[in-house]
Amino acid sequence: MPAACLQGDRWKAHRKVFCSEFQQSSVQSYATVHLRAAKILASRLLRSPCQLKEHLRSNAAGVTMGVAYGIENESENTRFLAIAEKALEGMAAAAKPGQFFVDFLPFLKHLP
Numbered sequence: 001m002p003a004a005c006l007q008g009d010r011w012k013a014h015r016k017v018f019c020s021e022f023q024q025s026s027v028q029s030y031a032t033v034h035l036r037a038a039k040i041l042a043s044r045l046l047r048s049p050c051q052l053k054e055h056l057r058s059n060a061a062g063v064t065m066g067v068a069y070g071i072e073n074e075s076e077n078t079r080f081l082a083i084a085e086k087a088l089e090g091m092a093a094a095a096k097p098g099q100f101f102v103d104f105l106p107f108l109k110h111l112p
Contacts, residue, residue, distance in 0.1 A: 030066075030067050033063060033066035033067055033072070034063060036062075036066070036072065037059050037062045037063045037066065038059075040058075040059070040062065040074075041055055041056075041058075041059040044058070057081075058077070058078075058081075061077050061078075061080075061081040062074070062077050065077045065080060065081075
């Protein structure tokens with residue numbers, strides 16, 4: 001990342017907000033999000049204990065979306081999780097060597 005991206009008033013403002021929200025003294029403010037997610041997880045585990053992996057995945061997404069974005073609606077969590085997973089799949093596919101012609105013909109990187 002260029003050094004210019006890591007400087008300036010905008011970067012400082014973002015960092016200040018991040019640090020104020022994610023320090024040890026701020027953790028207590030997220031207790032309701034964690035408690036709600038724990039109750040949902042326990043309920044799901046009682047209904048279908050064999051789907052532990054799916055329940056944990058959904059729980060992690062719910063906590064993340066609740067803390068980071070204030071989203072507590074389960075359908076919204078599922079929608080955003082699907083978008084994030086699709087993006088990760090695309091990035092993983094693009095990271096595989098040999099996926100693009102430019103990997104075989106390096107001169108192509110100079111063409112628009």
